[in-house]
Amino acid sequence: MxxxxxxxxxxxxxxxxxxxxxxxxxxxxxxxxxxSRRRSGWMGELALAVLLVVSLATTSGAIxxxxxxxxxxxxxxxxxxxxxxxxxxxALAGLALVGAALAMQLGHPQVAFVASIVSFAMxxxxxxxxxxxxxxxxxxxxxxxxxxxxxxxxxxVHLRFVDHEAIxxxxxxxxxxxxxxxxxxxxxxxxxxxxxxxxxxxxxLMHGGMLFAAVGAAGRGHHAAALLVSITLxxxxxxxxxxxxxxxxRVGDLDTLAPGGRARAxxxxxLGVALFGGAAVGMPGTSGFIADDLLLxxxxxxxxxxxxxxxxxxxxxxxxxxxxxxxxxxxxxVPVLAPDLDAAERGVLVVLVLWLVxxxxxPGMLVDPATRLLQ
Amino acid sequence: MSAETVELVMxxxxxxxxxxxxxxxxxxxxxxxxxxxxxxxxxxxRTITSALFASAAASLVAGACHVFVPGSRVPGNIEYGDWxxxxxxxxxxxxxxxxxxxxxxLLAAALTALVARFSxxxxxxxxxxxxxxxxxxxxxxGAQLVAFAGALDVFFAGWELIGISSAMFIxxxxxxxxxxxxxxxxxxxxxLCDVGLLIAMVTMHEVLGSTRxxxxxxAGTLPPLESATIAALFLLSAMGKSAQLPFSGWLPxxxxxxxxxxxxxxxxxxxxxxxYLMLRVAPLLAEAPVVAGVGVLVGAGTALYAAxxxxxxxxxxxxxxxATLSQIGLILAEICxxxxxxxxxxxxxHALLRAYQYLRAPNMLHDVxxxxxxxxxxxxxxxxxxxxxARLYAASVHRWRLDERIDGLIAPVLxxxxxxxxxxxxxxxxxxxxxxxT
Numbered sequence: 001m002x003x004x005x006x007x008x009x010x011x012x013x014x015x016x017x018x019x020x021x022x023x024x025x026x027x028x029x030x031x032x033x034x035x036s037r038r039r040s041g042w043m044g045e046l047a048l049a050v051l052l053v054v055s056l057a058t059t060s061g062a063i064x065x066x067x068x069x070x071x072x073x074x075x076x077x078x079x080x081x082x083x084x085x086x087x088x089x090x091a092l093a094g095l096a097l098v099g100a101a102l103a104m105q106l107g108h109p110q111v112a113f114v115a116s117i118v119s120f121a122m123x124x125x126x127x128x129x130x131x132x133x134x135x136x137x138x139x140x141x142x143x144x145x146x147x148x149x150x151x152x153x154x155x156x157v158h159l160r161f162v163d164h165e166a167i168x169x170x171x172x173x174x175x176x177x178x179x180x181x182x183x184x185x186x187x188x189x190x191x192x193x194x195x196x197x198x199x200x201x202x203x204x205l206m207h208g209g210m211l212f213a214a215v216g217a218a219g220r221g222h223h224a225a226a227l228l229v230s231i232t233l234x235x236x237x238x239x240x241x242x243x244x245x246x247x248x249x250r251v252g253d254l255d256t257l258a259p260g261g262r263a264r265a266x267x268x269x270x271l272g273v274a275l276f277g278g279a280a281v282g283m284p285g286t287s288g289f290i291a292d293d294l295l296l297x298x299x300x301x302x303x304x305x306x307x308x309x310x311x312x313x314x315x316x317x318x319x320x321x322x323x324x325x326x327x328x329x330x331x332x333x334v335p336v337l338a339p340d341l342d343a344a345e346r347g348v349l350v351v352l353v354l355w356l357v358x359x360x361x362x363p364g365m366l367v368d369p370a371t372r373l374l375q
Numbered sequence: 376m377s378a379e380t381v382e383l384v385m386x387x388x389x390x391x392x393x394x395x396x397x398x399x400x401x402x403x404x405x406x407x408x409x410x411x412x413x414x415x416x417x418x419x420x421r422t423i424t425s426a427l428f429a430s431a432a433a434s435l436v437a438g439a440c441h442v443f444v445p446g447s448r449v450p451g452n453i454e455y456g457d458w459x460x461x462x463x464x465x466x467x468x469x470x471x472x473x474x475x476x477x478x479x480x481l482l483a484a485a486l487t488a489l490v491a492r493f494s495x496x497x498x499x500x501x502x503x504x505x506x507x508x509x510x511x512x513x514x515x516x517g518a519q520l521v522a523f524a525g526a527l528d529v530f531f532a533g534w535e536l537i538g539i540s541s542a543m544f545i546x547x548x549x550x551x552x553x554x555x556x557x558x559x560x561x562x563x564x565x566x567l568c569d570v571g572l573l574i575a576m577v578t579m580h581e582v583l584g585s586t587r588x589x590x591x592x593x594a595g596t597l598p599p600l601e602s603a604t605i606a607a608l609f610l611l612s613a614m615g616k617s618a619q620l621p622f623s624g625w626l627p628x629x630x631x632x633x634x635x636x637x638x639x640x641x642x643x644x645x646x647x648x649x650x651y652l653m654l655r656v657a658p659l660l661a662e663a664p665v666v667a668g669v670g671v672l673v674g675a676g677t678a679l680y681a682a683x684x685x686x687x688x689x690x691x692x693x694x695x696x697x698a699t700l701s702q703i704g705l706i707l708a709e710i711c712x713x714x715x716x717x718x719x720x721x722x723x724x725h726a727l728l729r730a731y732q733y734l735r736a737p738n739m740l741h742d743v744x745x746x747x748x749x750x751x752x753x754x755x756x757x758x759x760x761x762x763x764x765a766r767l768y769a770a771s772v773h774r775w776r777l778d779e780r781i782d783g784l785i786a787p788v789l790x791x792x793x794x795x796x797x798x799x800x801x802x803x804x805x806x807x808x809x810x811x812x813t
Contacts, residue, residue, distance in 0.1 A: 085803075131803040188792040189799055224461045261550055268408055283539070284532035290459060290466075293528060297464055300577045311573045319563045322542070326559050330549040363459045371461055 017370035018056040021156050021231070024355060025052050028149035028234050032142050035242045035348040036249075047074055048146060052153045061104035061161035065112065068154050069097035072123070075147050083139040089132025090147065093122040104161065113162040117175060120158070120215055123147060124208030127182040133208065137201040138255075141245050144204065145238045155215060155230040159223050159374050168219030173302055175216025180299070180306040180313070183209030187313035190320035196244050196273075197254040199324040203240065203280055206317050207233040213310065214295050222298030223374045224367040228291035231359065231366070232279065236288055239276035239352040243269055246345050247328075250338035259327045260334035268341040270329045272349045277325060279356045281318035287359035381440050386453050388437040389470045392430045392480060393519040396487075399426030400512025407505055416504050420495040423508040427491050427515055431484035434519070438477045452525045452589060464580075471525035471588050475719060479651050480522035482723055483644045486730050487515045490643075493734055494635040503547060507633065510547075514540040518644050521651065527576040527586040530655075534572065534616075534648065538565040541645050544636040545629045557628035564625045568615020572652075575608035591658045599663070606663035609656045610670050617649030617703050620677045624778040626700060630692040637692060638733030642699055643726040650703065650722055653710045660711060670711030677704030683771040691736045699729050 029045050029052075048071050055067035072094035079087040096119035103112035120126075125133030136144040162168070186206035193199045211229050218226040247269055248254050251262070263270040275283075282292035292314060299307040341349065359366060399422050406414055455468040470476075491511055498504050513536055520533025542565070546558030576586055582601055583590045594602050613619070618626040629641050640646065653660070653670070660667045678701045685697035702725045709718040732739075757764040770776075 128802055130799075134799075134803045185795055185799075188788070189796045191792045192789065192796050221462070263549055271408065278539070282535075284535045289532065289535075293466065294459075294461070294464075296573065296577050297580060300581055307577060308574055311570050311577075315566045315570050318566045319559075322562050323559050326546070326555050330546060330555040330558075331552045333550055364457075367459060367461055 017227075017366060017373055018156065020366050020369075021152050021227075022053055022056050024231055024234065025149050025153050027351060027355065028238050029146065031238060031348045031352060032145045032242055032245070035246065035345045036142075037344050044074060044078055045146070048150065052150060055153055055157050061109070061112065061157075062101045064157045064161060065097050065101035065104055065116070068150070068157055069094045069101060071150050071153075072097055072119070072147075075143055075150070078146075079136060079140065079143050082143065083132065083135045086132040086136040086139065086143070089122050089129070093119040096122070100162070109162050110165050110167045113158075113165050113167050113171075116154075116158045116162055117171070117215070120154070120212055121178075123151065123154070124179075124212050125182075125205045126178060126209060126212050127185050127205075130182075130186075130205050130208070134201050134205055137204055137241075138197060141200075141241050145241050148204070148234050148238050148241075151211065152227070152230040152234050155211070155226055156370075158215060159218055159226060163218055163223070163374075172216050172219035175219070176213045176299060176302045176306050179209045179211070179213025179216055180303075180309045181209070183207075183213065184309050184313040184316075185209075187316040187320070190317050191323070193320060193324055194327070195255045195257060196247070196324060196328050199321060200237070200240055200244055203277075203317065203321070204237055206313065207237060207280065210295065210310065210313075213299060213306065217295070217298035217302050220298075220302060222294070222301070224371055225291065225294035225298040227366065227370055228287055228359070228363065229295055232287045232291040232356070235352055235356050235359075236276050236280035236286070239349070239356075240273065240280065242345070242348055242352075243272040243276060246341060247273075251336065254328075257328060258334065259331060261329065261331045262334060262336055263329040264333050265336035265338070266329075266340045268346060268349070270325075272341065273325060273329065275349075275353055275356075277321040279360075281314055281321060285360050286356040287363065288356070289360055290363045382453070385437050385440040385472060386455075388433045388440065389453060389472065389523050390455070392433040392437065392484060393516055393523065395426045395430045395433065396423070396512040396519070397516035399423050400509045400516065403505065403512070404509045407509070414505065416495075416499065419505045419508050420491070423512050424488065424491040424495065426512060427484070427488040430515060430519065431481070431488045434477070434480045434484040437472060438481055441472060441474075441477055452587070458528070466528045467526050467587065468529060469525035469587060470523040472523065475651075475654050475715075476522050478719060478723055479647075480519055482726055483518035483522060484515065486643045486726065487511065487518065487639060490635045490639045490730070490734070494633075497635055498633060501633075507544075507547065507636070510540045510543050510636075511639075514544075514639070514645075518648075521648055525587055525589065527572075527579060527588070530588075530652075531569075531572060531576060534569070534652075537645055537648055538562065538569070538616075541565070541629075541640050544632040544640060547632045547636065551631075554631035557625070557631045561625040561629055564615050564622050568612050568622060571608040571611030571615075575605050575612070578605050578608070588655050591656060594659045594662045597662065602659060603663040603666050606656065606659045606666040607669070609652060609659065610666055610673075613649030613652045613707070614673060615649070616652070617646055617707065618677075618700055619649070619673050619704065619707060620680055621777060621781060623677060623680065623700060624774065624781055626696050627688075627693045627774065630690075630696055634692070634733060634736060637696075638730045641696055642729030642733040646699060646703060647706075647722050647726055650706050650710060650718070653707065654715055654719060654722075657710060657713070657715050661713065667711040667713075671708045674704040674706070674708030674711060677701070678708070679704075680775060683767060684774055687768060687771045691740055692733070695729070695732055695736060699725075702729075 026049055051067045051071045055064045058064050072090050076087045076090035096115045100112040100115035122129050183206050186202045190202035193202055211233055214226040214229040279286035279288040282288045296307050299310055403419055403422055453470040458466040458468050498507055517533045517536025524530035542558045542562035545561050546555045548554045580586050615622050630637055681697040681700035685694050688694035706718050706721050
C-alpha cells in the first residue's frame with residue numbers, strides 16, 4: 001500500500017528540479033535581507049537572482065557557466081571593500097567559470113569540467129585555498145550567505161553540463177580524497193573553536209570539503225548526493241549565519257563574546273541556532289540526514305577510507321557545534337536587555353526550517369526529477 | 376478477523392505509536408515558540424501525556440494483533456514505501472514487528488507515559504516544565520522508531536532522536552555550568568560511538584545489499600572478517616549508548632537531569648537501547664565468535680566495575696546509576712553468549728525495577744533521614760585481603776579514573792586540532808585582525 005509521502009506522488013511534470021533549486025536559491029538570497037529588515041541594497045541580489053534563473057533555465061552550457069561566472073564576479077566586486085583575499089578568490093573562481101563557458105562554446109567539455117572543479121575548490125574553500133572564503137565569514141556575513149546561495153545552482157549546472165565526461169569518472173577518486181581530507185581538517189579545527197564566529201567559519205569550510213567530495217563522487221553517477229549536500233549546506237549554514245547575525249546585532253562582536261547562558265534571554269534564537277546547527281550535522285527529519293546518508297553511500301563506493309573519514313568528520317563537527325553552542329547559550333545566565341527574535345527573523349527561521357524539513361521528509365521531491373533530468 | 380484486517384490494524388497501530396508523541400511534541404513546541412504564554416502547564420502536560428498513553432495503547436494493539444489473533448500472526452516486515460530511492464539505492468521505511476520489537480516498544484511506551492504522569496506533579500511550577508514534556512514526546516517517538524525499525528536507516532533516525540533528547544535532558548538545568556558540561560560529554564560519547572553504527576550501516580548495504588535487519592539472516596554467507604567487522608562496529612555503538620567500559624564515565628554525570636528523566640533514560644529505556652541493538656543483530660554475533668567474546672568480556676568487566684563503584688557511591692542517584700550499569704553489563708554478556716531470550720526477560724524486568732527505584736529515590740532519601748542508615752558490616756573480601764580491598768575501595772571512589780583515561784586518549788586529537796587551527800590561522804591571517812561582519 002503506497003503511503004502519502006511516497007515521493008512519486010509529489011513528482012509531477014510541473015515540479016521539476018530546476019524550479020525547486022531556483023526557489024531554494026532565491027529564498028537563500030533574500031532571507032538575510034528580510035531578516036535584517038534592510039530596505040536598500042537590493043540591486044545586487046536582484047542581479048544575482050536574474051543570473052541564477054538564466055543559468056538554470058538555459059539549455060546552453062556556455063550561457064549557463066557564463067551566468068554563474070557573472071554571479072561570482074558580482075560577489076567578488078562586493079567583497080572587494082571587505083576582504084581583498086575573498087575578492088581575489090571569488091574573482092579567480094569567476095575566471096575559471098569563464099574558462100568553462102569558453103570551453104563549452106568551443107566544444108571542449110573536458111576542459112570545462114576541470115575549470116568548473118577549480119572554481120568549486122575556491123568557492124567551497126577547500127584546504128589550503130580556503131583563506132578567502134574563510135575570511136568572508138568574518139568580514140561580511142551577508143556576502144558569505146550570498147555566495148552560499150549560489151552554490152546549489154552551480155552544482156546543478158556542473159552536473160548537467162560537464163559531469164558526464166570521462167574525465168569526471170577518472171578524477172573522481174582524487175577529488176573525493178581532497179574534499180574528504182579538507183572536511184576532516186576543518187571538523188577537527190571546529191572542535192577547538194572558542195567563538196560562534198569561529199564555529200560558523202569552520203562549519204562553512206567543513207561543508208565546503210563535503211561538497212567538493214560530493215561533486216567528485218557525482219562523477220561516477222551519484223548526482224543526488226551532490227545536489228542534496230549543496231542545498232543542505234546553503235539552507236543550514238545560511239540559517240546559522242542569519243541567526244548569528246541576529247545575535248551579533250543584539251550582543252556585539254561574537255569573537256569577544258564572553259561565555260554564559262543566553263538561552264533564557266533568547267530562547268527562539270537559541271532554538272534557531274540549535275536547529276540549523278543540528279541540520280548541518282545530519283539531524284534526523286532534516287535534509288542534512290538524507291544528504292549525509294546519500295553522501296556516505298556514494299563515498300563508500302569510491303573509497304572506503306574517505307567514507308570513514310567523512311563519518312568521523314561529521315561526528316567531530318557535531319561535538320564542536322554543541323560545545324560552542326553551550327559556551328554561548330548555556331551555563332550561568334548573563335544579563336541581557338535586548339529582545340529575542342523579531343517577527344521578520346522568526347519568519348525567516350520558519351521558512352528555512354520548513355525547507356530543511358520538507359526536503360528531509362520528502363527528498364524524492366527534488367532527487368527524483370533531478371536524477372531523471374541528469375541521466 | 377481476516378489476515379488483511381489484522382495487517383491493516385497493525386500497520387496503523389505501529390504508525391500511530393511512533394507518530395502520536397512526535398506530532399504532539401512538535402505541536403506544543405510550535406505553540407510555545409509562537410505564543411508560549413497562552414499555554415499553561417496543564418494544557419502542555421495533558422496533550423503530551425494523552426499522546427503518550429495513546430502511543431502505548433497503539434503499541435498494545437500491535438502486540439495484541441501479533442499474539443492473540445489466532446491463525447493470523449503478522450511477523451516480519453511491514454512496508455510503508457521508500458523514504459528515498461535513487462537507482463539501486465533505497466532507504467526503505469519498514470517496520471519489523473516481532474516479539475523483541477513489541478516487548479521493547481510496550482516497555483518504552485508504558486514507562487514513558489507513566490513517567491509523564493508522574494512528572495506532571497513532580498515538576499509542577501519548575502522552570503522548563505513545558506520543555507521537559509516536549510523533549511519527552513521527542514524521546515518517545517525516537518524510542519518507538521528504534522523499537523519498530525526494520526532497517527538501519529530508520530533505526531538510526533530514532534537512535535539519534537534518543538541521543539539528542541538525552542543530551543538535552545542532562546543539560547536540562549542549563550543555568551548551571553556542571554549539567555551543561557555533562558551534557559556535552561554525554562553527547563560527544565554518543566556521537567563518537569555512533570560512528571560505529573554509521574559505518575556498519577553503510578557496510579551492511581554494500582556487502583548484504585540492504586540495511587534491513589532481516590538481511591542479517593544471510594550473514595552466514597559473509598566472509599568471517601566482514602561479519603566480524605560489522606559486528607564489532609555494532610558493539611562499539613552499543614557500548615557508547617549503554618555506557619559500557621570504557622565509555623561508562625558519562626552515566627553518573629547524566630544524573631544532573633531531573634529525576635523522572637533519569638528514571639526513563641538511565642534506568643529504563645535509553646540505557647537499554649544499546650542492548651536492544653545487540654538483540655537485533657544477534658544473528659550477526661553468532662557468526663562472529665571473537666566479537667561475541669569481546670562483548671562478554673566488556674559486559675562482565677562493566678558489571679564488576681559498576682558493582683564496585685556502586686558500593687562506595689555516596690549519592691543515591693549515582694549509586695543507582697552504577698547498580699543499573701552492573702546489570703546492563705550482565706545483559707550484554709548474556710546477549711553475546713547467545714542467551715537472547717534470557718537477556719530480553721532480564722532487560723524488561725530490570726528496566727521496570729530501575730524506573731521504580733529512580734522515581735522513588737527522593738522518597739528513599741527522606742526515609743533514610745527519618746530512620747537513619749543501615750550499618751554495613753565489612754565484607755569477607757575486606758577481612759581476607761584488606762590491602763587489596765583498600766586499593767579497590769580507593770579506585771572505586773575515583774571511578775577507576777575512567778574520565779581521566781578517556782581524556783588522555785582524546786588529548787592527542789585535541790593537540791592535532793589545535794595545531795591545525797594554528798596552521799589555519801597563519802594561512803588565512805584572520806585570527807589577529809579586527810572583524811567587521813555585517
